[in-house]
Amino acid sequence: MLIASAFLLPALAVSVIALAGAAGPSAAHRVRRTTAILAPLTTLPAVLLSLFGEGARLEVPWLLLGAEFYVDPWARSLTLIAALLYSAALMAVSWTKLRDTEKGSGALTAFLLVCFVGNVGTYVAADAASFYAAFALLSFSAAGLVIHYRSQEAQRATRIYLVMSVISETAILAGLILTASAGGHRVADAPAAVAESELTGLIVVLLLIGFGVKAGTVPLHVWLPLAHPAAPPAASAVLSGAMVKAGLVGWLRFLPLGEAALAATGYTLLALALVGAFAAAAIGVLQRDPKVVLAYSTISQMGFITCLVAAGLLVPELASTAAAASVLYAVHHGLAKGALFLGVPVAKHFGTGGTRWLVLVGLVGAALAVAGAPLTSGAYGKYVSKETVEGVTFLGADLYYLLPLVATGSVVLLMRCGWLLWSAERHPEHRPAGELASWLLVCAAGVAVPWLVGAFWLEAGGFSWELGPLWDATWPLLLGVVLGLGVWWSAHRGWLPGWAMHADGSAVQPGDLVVAEESLAARAGRGAAVVLDGAHRGTAMVRASVWNVMSSAGERTEQGLDGGERRLRSWEFSGAAVLVVLVAALMVLSVGWLV
Structure with a gap:
C-alpha cells in the first residue's frame, strides 16, 4: 500500500496541475497554486515507506512484463534522501514562485513530482522492465527542470542533456534486454545472469556507459556543469542530490558485483573515476558561478563513489561492503550537496541582517560535511569507504591513501564557492520564505540521518573515534586549506597566469x-x-x-525515323510498279504451267 501511495499521490498532484487548464484562468491559477503549496505532502508516503516499509513488496502482474517493487536497505536509504530533498525543493518552489504572483503554470512543481516518481521507481524496482521505465521517466522529465528559465543557456544545456540522455537510454535498454535474455529479468537475478552470459563484456560496457551518463562519470559528465547553472536552485538540489544516484543504483543492481572479477573493466572504471575525482576539482576552481563550482564538486564526489564500485568489480569479495559504503556515501552526499545548492539563493536573500549567522553556520556545516571534516557525516562516509577499499591498488598506489586526497580537492573547491557566495550581490528578503525553511530542513537532516542510516539500515559499521582515524580525516582538509590559501596568495602577488589569476570560466568553460x-x-x-x-x-x-x-x-533517332519516312514516301510509286511486275510474272508462270 505504501509503495503504491508513493507513486500515486505525486502522480495525482501532477494530473490536477495539468487538468486545471480546462478551467478559466483565474480558477486554474487557484487550483495550481493550492496544489503546488500542498505538493511537499505528496512525498510523505515515501518517507513512511522508508521508515516503516522494510521488506515491503508490490507485484502488479498486468503492468509491463509483470512489474515488481521491493524495499531493501539500499532502496530504503536512498528513498528517504530523495523524499527529503524533493520535499525541500517543492517547498522552495511553492512558496517563492507562486506565493505573490497572479500567474503561474505550476510546471516546475509538476516536473519535480514526475522526476520524484521516476527517482523512487529506480530505487524500489525489482524487475528490469520496471527499472527501465522508471529510469526513462526520470531522465526525460528532468529536461523540464533544465529548460525551465527558457534562456539561451538553458536551451543549450537542455539540448546537450537530451543528447546524453538518449545515448544513456539506448545503452541501458540494450544492456537490460541482453540481461533479461540471459535470465536476469528480476533484479535479484541480474548480477549472476550477467556473469554467466556469453556476452558479459558487452553487457557490462553498455551498463557502464548508460548509467555512467547519469552518474557523471568522465567523459560522460559534460551535461552536469551546464544543467546545474541553467536549472533553478531547487532543481539543482535534486539533480545533484538524488538524480545522479540513479546511475549508481543501476550499477549496483545489474553489474556482476560479487559474481566475477573483471580486471580490465574494473581498472578502466577506476582510472576514469580517479580522473573525474581530481580533474573536476582543478576545473571547478576556475569557474565564477557558484552553482558551476558545486556541479564540478558533484562530479568529483561521484568519482569517489565510482571508485568503490570499481573496487567491487576488481575484488568480488569486497562487493557487498563496497556497495554498502557507496550507498552510505551517496546518502551523506545527497543531503550535504542538496543543502549547498539550496543555500545559493538562501545566501543571496537571507545572508544579511539577523539571519546572517544562521546562514553562515548552515553553509559552513554543509561544506565541512562534503569535505569530510571530523564529527560530520562526510567523515563517517569516507572512513567506511577507506576501510572497505584498503588493499586495492592502482598503479602501485593503495586507494586507502589516494581517496583522502579527494577531500583536499573538495576543500579548495568549496573555498572558491564560499568566496563567490560571499562576494555576490545580495537581494534581502525580510520575511520567512519556503526556500529558507526547506534549506534548514535539509541541513538538519544532513547532521543526523547519514549516521542513523549507516549504523542501523546499511550496517556499515561505526566510526572510530581514536586519534589515528581523526587525524586521517583532518590532514586532507588542512592540506586543502594550505593549498587554497597558497593559490589565493599567489594570485594576490600576481604570480599566476592571467587565466588562473582571474578565474572567470573562460579558461575552461563549463562543460x-x-x-x-x-x-x-x-x-x-x-x-x-x-x-x-x-x-x-x-x-x-x-x-x-x-x-x-x-x-x-x-x-x-528522330532524324533517322524522318529519313526513313522520306525514303518510304519516295518508294510509293516504285512499290506499285514492282507489284504490277510481280503480278504479271505470276500470270505468265500460271499460263505456262497450264499449257
Whole structure:
C-alpha cells in the first residue's frame, strides 16, 4: 500500500496541475497554486515507506512484463534522501514562485513530482522492465527542470542533456534486454545472469556507459556543469542530490558485483573515476558561478563513489561492503550537496541582517560535511569507504591513501564557492520564505540521518573515534586549506597566469569537453556539408551528362525515323510498279504451267 501511495499521490498532484487548464484562468491559477503549496505532502508516503516499509513488496502482474517493487536497505536509504530533498525543493518552489504572483503554470512543481516518481521507481524496482521505465521517466522529465528559465543557456544545456540522455537510454535498454535474455529479468537475478552470459563484456560496457551518463562519470559528465547553472536552485538540489544516484543504483543492481572479477573493466572504471575525482576539482576552481563550482564538486564526489564500485568489480569479495559504503556515501552526499545548492539563493536573500549567522553556520556545516571534516557525516562516509577499499591498488598506489586526497580537492573547491557566495550581490528578503525553511530542513537532516542510516539500515559499521582515524580525516582538509590559501596568495602577488589569476570560466568553460565536442561536431558538420555539396554538384553534372546523351540519342533517332519516312514516301510509286511486275510474272508462270 505504501509503495503504491508513493507513486500515486505525486502522480495525482501532477494530473490536477495539468487538468486545471480546462478551467478559466483565474480558477486554474487557484487550483495550481493550492496544489503546488500542498505538493511537499505528496512525498510523505515515501518517507513512511522508508521508515516503516522494510521488506515491503508490490507485484502488479498486468503492468509491463509483470512489474515488481521491493524495499531493501539500499532502496530504503536512498528513498528517504530523495523524499527529503524533493520535499525541500517543492517547498522552495511553492512558496517563492507562486506565493505573490497572479500567474503561474505550476510546471516546475509538476516536473519535480514526475522526476520524484521516476527517482523512487529506480530505487524500489525489482524487475528490469520496471527499472527501465522508471529510469526513462526520470531522465526525460528532468529536461523540464533544465529548460525551465527558457534562456539561451538553458536551451543549450537542455539540448546537450537530451543528447546524453538518449545515448544513456539506448545503452541501458540494450544492456537490460541482453540481461533479461540471459535470465536476469528480476533484479535479484541480474548480477549472476550477467556473469554467466556469453556476452558479459558487452553487457557490462553498455551498463557502464548508460548509467555512467547519469552518474557523471568522465567523459560522460559534460551535461552536469551546464544543467546545474541553467536549472533553478531547487532543481539543482535534486539533480545533484538524488538524480545522479540513479546511475549508481543501476550499477549496483545489474553489474556482476560479487559474481566475477573483471580486471580490465574494473581498472578502466577506476582510472576514469580517479580522473573525474581530481580533474573536476582543478576545473571547478576556475569557474565564477557558484552553482558551476558545486556541479564540478558533484562530479568529483561521484568519482569517489565510482571508485568503490570499481573496487567491487576488481575484488568480488569486497562487493557487498563496497556497495554498502557507496550507498552510505551517496546518502551523506545527497543531503550535504542538496543543502549547498539550496543555500545559493538562501545566501543571496537571507545572508544579511539577523539571519546572517544562521546562514553562515548552515553553509559552513554543509561544506565541512562534503569535505569530510571530523564529527560530520562526510567523515563517517569516507572512513567506511577507506576501510572497505584498503588493499586495492592502482598503479602501485593503495586507494586507502589516494581517496583522502579527494577531500583536499573538495576543500579548495568549496573555498572558491564560499568566496563567490560571499562576494555576490545580495537581494534581502525580510520575511520567512519556503526556500529558507526547506534549506534548514535539509541541513538538519544532513547532521543526523547519514549516521542513523549507516549504523542501523546499511550496517556499515561505526566510526572510530581514536586519534589515528581523526587525524586521517583532518590532514586532507588542512592540506586543502594550505593549498587554497597558497593559490589565493599567489594570485594576490600576481604570480599566476592571467587565466588562473582571474578565474572567470573562460579558461575552461563549463562543460569542458563538450566545448571541444561541439567544435568537432561543427567541423564535422561543415565537412559533411562540403561533401554533400560536392555530391550534389557531381550528381547535377551526371544528370546533365545523361540528359545530353539521351537528348542526342533521341534527336538522332528522330532524324533517322524522318529519313526513313522520306525514303518510304519516295518508294510509293516504285512499290506499285514492282507489284504490277510481280503480278504479271505470276500470270505468265500460271499460263505456262497450264499449257
